[in-house]
Amino acid sequence: xxxxxxxxxxxxxxxxxxxxxxxxxxxxxxxxxxxxxxxxxxxxxxxxxxxxxxxxxxxxxxxxxxxxxxxxxxxxxxxxxxxxxxxxxxxxxxxxxxxxxxxxxxxxxxxxxxxxxxxxxxxxxxxxxxxxxxxxxxxxxxxxxxxxxxxxxxxxxxxxxxxxxxxxxxxxxxxxxxxxxxxxxxxxxx
Amino acid sequence: xxxxxxxxxxxxxxxxxxxxxxxxxxxxxxxxxxxxxxxxxxxxxxxxxxxxxxxxxxxxxxxxxxxxxxxxxxxxxxxxxxxxxxxxxxxxxxxxxxxxxxxxxxxxxxxxxxxxxxxxxxxxxxxxxxxxxxxxxxxxxxxxxxxxxxxxxxxxxxxxxxxxxxxxxxxxxxxxxxxx
Numbered sequence: 419x420x421x422x423x424x425x426x427x428x429x430x431x432x433x434x435x436x437x438x439x440x441x442x443x444x445x446x447x448x449x450x451x452x453x454x455x456x457x458x459x460x461x462x463x464x465x466x467x468x469x470x471x472x473x474x475x476x477x478x479x480x481x482x483x484x485x486x487x488x489x490x491x492x493x494x495x496x497x498x499x500x501x502x503x504x505x506x507x508x509x510x511x512x513x514x515x516x517x518x519x520x521x522x523x524x525x526x527x528x529x530x531x532x533x534x535x536x537x538x539x540x541x542x543x544x545x546x547x548x549x550x551x552x553x554x555x556x557x558x559x560x561x562x563x564x565x566x567x568x569x570x571x572x573x574x575x576x577x578x579x580x581x582x583x584x585x586x587x588x589x590x591x592x593x594x595x596x597x598x599x600x601x602x603x604x605x606x607x608x
Numbered sequence: 609x610x611x612x613x614x615x616x617x618x619x620x621x622x623x624x625x626x627x628x629x630x631x632x633x634x635x636x637x638x639x640x641x642x643x644x645x646x647x648x649x650x651x652x653x654x655x656x657x658x659x660x661x662x663x664x665x666x667x668x669x670x671x672x673x674x675x676x677x678x679x680x681x682x683x684x685x686x687x688x689x690x691x692x693x694x695x696x697x698x699x700x701x702x703x704x705x706x707x708x709x710x711x712x713x714x715x716x717x718x719x720x721x722x723x724x725x726x727x728x729x730x731x732x733x734x735x736x737x738x739x740x741x742x743x744x745x746x747x748x749x750x751x752x753x754x755x756x757x758x759x760x761x762x763x764x765x766x767x768x769x770x771x772x773x774x775x776x777x778x779x780x781x782x783x784x785x786x787x788x
Contacts, residue, residue, distance in 0.1 A: 455632030464634045472642040480649055480691055490640070499634050515640050520788075525753035526691065534638075576638055589753055592646035592692040592788045600638040 454606035456501040456566075466497045468576075475515070475530065475596055480589040482530055486581040490532075496572035504565050505607040510536050510548050511556035512578075515598030520591035527583040528591045534600040539573040540564035551580070552598065559605060566604075576600060646692030648784035650756075655684035657760070662704075662721065663771045672770040679704070679723050679763035688729070689753035692788035697756070699736040700743035700781040701725035708774025718765035719772040725780040729756040737762070738778070746785065756782055 458466045470493045477483045512534035522528040535547035542564040550557040567573045578600070583590065659678040664670045706719035713719050726735040730752035736744030758780055765771065 453632060456634040458634055458636075464632075466634075466636040467639070468637070469639045469641060472640060474645060475642040476644045476647070476691070480647055480689060495638055497636055499636070501634075502632075515642055517644070520644075520693065520751075523751050525689070526751055530642075574636065576636075578640075589689055589691050590644040591751055592644045592786070594643045594645075594788070596642040596644060598640035598642075600640070602636040602638075604634045604636075606632040 452502050454501075454503045454608075456499055456503075456506055456604045456606055459498045459500055466499070468493075468495050468497070470495060472515075476590045481587070482527075482581065482583050482590055486530070486532070487579050490578045490581075495576040497574040497576075498572045499566060499574055499604050500568045501566050501604065501606050503606040503608075506562050506566060507559040507605045507607045508536065508538065508546075508548050508562050509557045509559045509603045509605075510534055510550040511601040511603075512550045512552040513599040513601075514552040515581075515596050517591055517593035518595035518597065520593035522584075522591060525587070525589060526591045527585075527588040528593065530581055530583060530590075530596070530598070532578050532581040532598070535577045535579065536600075536602050537575045537577070538562050539567040539569075539571075539575075541567050547577070556601075559603075561607065562604075574602065574604075576602065644691065646690075646695065646786035646788040648688065648690040648692075648695055648786045650686055650688040650784065652685070652687035655686060655758070657682045657684060659704075659776075662776055673768065674718070674721055674763065674765050674771060676763045679721065679760045682760045684758050686756040686758065686782060687754065688756055688784055690749060690784050690786055691751060692786045693750050694787035695749055695751070696746040696785045696787065697727060697729055697732065697734045697749045698743045698746040698783045698785070699725050699727045699734045699758075700783070701736045701738040702779045702781070703738040704776045704778030706772050706774040707777050709772050713769075713772045716767070716769045717772050718767050718769040719774070721763055721765055721771075721776065721778070723763040723778075724761045726759050726761065727756055727780075727782045728759070729754070729784075734782075743781070743783065749784070756784075758782060 514529040516529040704721040734747040
């Protein structure tokens with residue numbers, strides 16, 4: 419009788435083993451991504467616009483004012499752009515400050531060329547300046563050299579130099595509207 | 609069916625990639641505004657014609673009367689510029705008068721010499737006769753830089769009389785007016 423009981427107990431144990439192996443594990447996979455992009459802060463847009471009004475471009479002698487660079491740089495043109503990528507690129511394109519309607523004749527000029535400079539602050543320190551002269555073709559995409567800084571301050575500073583007419587003796591043709599442009603394109607890079 | 613769905617997903621991903629890259633680009637624009645006011649300026653603003661003795665010498669019938677060759681053909685060059693396309697030029701000729709004897713002369717004498725002054729700039733002429741008060745009609749010179757030549761002609765006295773002795777002085781004024 420005692421032997422029979424032992425056999426039954428063993429049988430019960432054998433039958434119970436598969437029931438303990440039925441623990442279940444559930445897994446929730448969370449995936450996401452961050453697209454390569456550059457953003458203007460604040461606002462989160464992808465453009466920023468600034469205007470520098472230089473006023474009267476001619477001096478008392480009718481020639482281009484010699485203090486245009488100082489006037490432009492006194493405007494302290496800055497912006498804040500952040501990128502999600504480690505190797506963003508930048509290109510700069512300067513367009514001359516040209517008269518809307520006035521034409522040039524001998525001894526006169528109706529446009530002013532200049533060189534634009536864009537300095538970038540990266541997490542590793544200053545980068546650039548990246549420059550383009552308005553008399554040259556547009557600048558090509560160039561690696562900035564590091565992540566752009568995200569320190570709460572403007573990290574793009576735009577200055578200009580070498581304002582000039584075709585010849586130093588050129589007089590400027592009268593026109594109430596002279597307009598130039600500096601275009602800065604910052605891409606996420608690869 | 610499952611293969612079809614997978615293929616569609618891959619295609620969608622491939623299409624989406626360029627859009628992401630494009631939207632990730634930031635463009636900043638700095639516009640530079642300015643203007644140039646219309647102006648004119650003489651960089652050489654005066655010249656002197658020293659005509660010397662105005663009366664004819666000799667003993668003939670014309671002796672003592674105006675020697676027109678002393679003024680006619682006299683040319684002086686000023687230098688200036690205008691930067692506006694509608695800029696104009698006008699001339700005012702003031703007679704050459706006797707500054708020593710300022711009273712009206714007796715019959716047969718003159719103390720005034722009239723003449724015509726013509727200014728030329730940018731191949732455009734503007735003229736005035738000293739017989740008519742005020743400046744002559746303005747001419748559009750437009751955008752120019754360079755010489756403004758002034759030439760005298762048609763000199764004559766009102767009565768074709770003898771010139772009263774004394775110092776004579778006249779003036780020709782050239783005015784450049786800026787406009788655009």
